[in-house]
Amino acid sequence: MEVIPLQRFKRAGKYVRAFLILATLGIILLFIMLLSLLIYAKILGPPPLAVPESTLYYSESGTVIGETNNGQKRYWVSIDSISPELVNATVAVEDRQFYTHKGFDVKRIGGAIIADLKARAKVQGASTITQQYARNLFLDHDKTWKRKWNEALYTIRLEMNYSKEEILEGYLNTIYYGHGAYGAEAASQYYFGKTAKELTLAEASILAGIPKGPSSYSPIVNLEKAKTRQNIVLHSMVQKNYISEAKRKQALQAPLSLKGEHTIVTNKIAPYFQDAVKQTLQKELGIDERTIELGGLRVYTTLDEKQQALAEEAFEKIITKSSNIQGALVAMKPKTGEVTALVGGRDYQQSPFNRATQALRQPGSTIKPLLYYAALENGFTPSTTLMSEKTTFKFDEGQSSYSPSNYNHQYADSEITLAQAIALSDNIYAVKTHLFLGQKVLRDTAKRFGLTSKMEVVPSLALGTSGARIIEMVNAYSLFANGGKKVKPVFITRVENHQGDVLFQYKKENEQVLDPDQTFVMTQMLTGVFDETLNGYTKVTGSTISKQLTRVYAGKSGSTSTDSWMIGYTPQLVTGVWTGYDQAKKIENPAEKGYAKKIWATFMEASLKDKPVKYFKETSNVVGLHIDPKSGKIASERCSNSRLTYFVKGTEPEEYCPEHFKGDAPKEQQPAKKPWYKWILKPWG
Structure with missing residues (x-):
């Protein structure tokens, strides 16, 4: 009778030993797997923390003038720029053991499993802040074993390579708060119209409760639910000893001033200018479009908001609403090439085509100063005289002819000086000079002045018949204004990534490309455009606006049948204005022919109104x-x-x-x- 129980005992002992062996092997295997995971995570190193974030554009004064728009508002800020109340509220309600665990809260996981088993459904989450951050950074939200494995791997990598402050900063900058606002800064701006650093306890506790269910706990959508969730957040803060019971009650009763709109950029300022900035980022700095749109760049531009407003105002004031004519304006600092204002068209919403930087238009007589500078280099002086009379030019050994005419077919029928030819815009003088120098000279000179468009080597080139970009013509005149130093249009002074690292810093060039003496002589002759002492067989071309001008300007107007130009400058500012029709339609309305000059004069006078009067300094x-x-x-x-x-x-x-x-x-x-x-x-x- 005793043999049977003994055999059963021996059999049970075998099962226990087998279980212990298997359990030991399982623990060893689990340990090896965990160790392998840790080694693998260590080998992989720190994961990149780049997240989609809005790129911001700043004006010369540091004001935000625009941002990339991808349907998400993201602005990365340091943890020092986030209210401590929001930091504490987030830790209290989302992950109380955040500062002590290594990425996973084992006790919380166990409690969640028991709660889920009792309810026979998933009713309690166990994800730590690190896990949520890993999910937001690198993963989708599919509930698969592969996703869970990757989440665990990224969580370990984050904890192994980043401090708790860095992880918390990343989490607070990536968590979704509803209404397209990602991160504490965007949420603070949207809900309360203030920065994350300025949040009060009441506001912070409202925000901290939203991520659990943005569509349910948004105070904009349902204030009652948001207040209920706020109370839970505040209780959690009391339990963590972040606040007292008295402060909880006070915060719960505090009134909330809700905004409900994204306020970083309410209107896009200077949209044509911002398009030019984006083109510069891509073509000159080599930054890809995705980085521009989602890289959280901070782009510091050269835009002068006051001048931009004055430029747009001049167009609205001078061009009648009934007119369908288009126009463009570029203003630059001649010493640096910094573009301070840019208008690429009358209405960006109707036509985003940037006429200031993209359109090739005939510059007309505004090309003549480049021709005459070459003439000065080749022995001409302001007193050099040539006949102004109706002329037919023969070339190609008499096989070809060209018969240009002056405006309104007026001629001196006598010799006139170079100084007067510029002021009166005599076409015969220009073509004679062009042919005398050799037709390639103007083309080569234009390249020295920074013009890149192809120019036909023909007699009419002296009258501006080959297309040029408005911004390049303005840049060319900057060389006259700055004494002959090389410049190019500058839109960006500095670019930073979302962490504040400088990716680009503008450095001014100082290369002398023109003779400073001849440059000054040319500038002084261009002041004659507004000086009626140079009136001859006709009035100087700037006479229609000269009475409006209160300081010394140098400049040149230009016109073709389809284009009207005015480019002029002082030592502080050079501005060019073009008006015309997009389809090169002939300008027949007399009022439309004068738009460019009037816009230029109005803009220059208003822009320089409070600036000191500066004169062109003669060289030695x-x-x-x-x-x-x-x-x-x-x-x-x-x-x-x-x-x-x-x-x-x-x-x-x-x-x-x-x-x-x-x-x-x-x-x-x-x-x-x-x-x-x-x-x-x-x-x-």
Whole structure:
């Protein structure tokens, strides 16, 4: 009778030993797997923390003027820029053991399993802040074993490589708060119209309760539910000793001022300018489009908000609403090339095509200063005279001809000076100069001035018949305004990533590409466009706006049958305006022909109103003489008209105006006699 129980006992002992062996093997295997996981996680290293985040654009003054729009509002801020109340509220309600666990709360997991078994459904979550952060960063929200495995792996990698503060900062910047707001900063701006750092306890406890169910606990959607959830958050904070019971009651009763709109950027300022900034980021800095849209960049631009507003106002004020004509404006600082204002069209919503940076339009007579600069380099002076008369030019060994005409077919029918030819915009003088220099000279000179569009080597090139971009023409005039130093259009001064690391910093160039003396002489001649002492067979081209101007400007207008231009500058600012029809329709309305000049004058006067008056500083190797505009020779006291004109030393005229002067030159203006040896050496050059 005793044998049977003994056998049963022996059999049970075998089962126990087998269980213990299997359990030990299982523990060892689990340990090996866990160890392997840790080693694998260590080998993989820290996971990247990049998340989709709005890129912000800043003006010259540091004001946010725009942001990328992908349906999500994200603004990464450091944990120091988040209210401590929100930090504590989040830890209290989401993960009380956050600062002590290693990514997983075993006790909480066990409690969740028991609760789920009792309810026979999933009723309690056990994810820690680290797990939620891993899920938000790298994973979808599918409930699969593969996703859970990857979540665990990312959680371990986060805990192994980042501090608790870095993990918490990342979590608070990526969690979804509803209404398209991701992260504490975007949520604070949306719900309360303030930064995350400014949140009160009442506001912070409301926000901390939203992530559990944004569609249910949003105070915008359901304030009652949001307040109920707020009470749970505040109780959790009391239990964690973050706040007292008295503060809980006080926060619960505090009134809430809800905003309900994204306030970082309410209106897109200077949309054409921002498009140009994006193009610069892509083409010049090599930043891909996804990074621009979702990389959380901080792009600091050159935009002057005041000037931009004045530019847009000038278009609205001067161009009648009934007109369908288009226009563009570019304003730059000539010393640096920084673009301070840009208008690419009359209505961005109707047409986002950027006429300031993309359109190729005939520049007309605004190309002439580039031609005449080349002429100065090749022996011309402001007093060089050529015949202004109706002319047919023969070229290609007489096989081809070209018959340009002046505006309204008016001619001097006599010789005029270069200074007067510029002021009156004489086309015959320009074509003669172009052919004299050689037709390739203007093309090559334009390249030196930064023009990149292809130019046809033809006689009419002197009259601006080859297309050019508005922004490049304005940049070309910047070289005149800054004394001949190389510049290029600058839209961006600095680019930072979401962590504040500088990706790009603008550095000013200082390369001298033009002769400073000839550049000053050219600028001084361009001031004559507004000086009616240079009136001749017609009025100077700037006479229609000269009375509106209160300081010295240099500039040049230009017109073709389809395009109207005005480009001008002071030492502080250069601005170009173009008006015309997109389909190159002929401009027939007389009022429309004057739009460019009026917009330019209105904008320049308003932009420089509170700025000091600055004059173009003459260089050391130039000399100024009062010149008779008609003859180009030194004016005497008897001349009824004279203008102070500058020449590079050694090129100034020595003769006095023969029409008004009789006798010897006054001693104070009599040219110095040349040394005797110059007369001997003259035949040999």
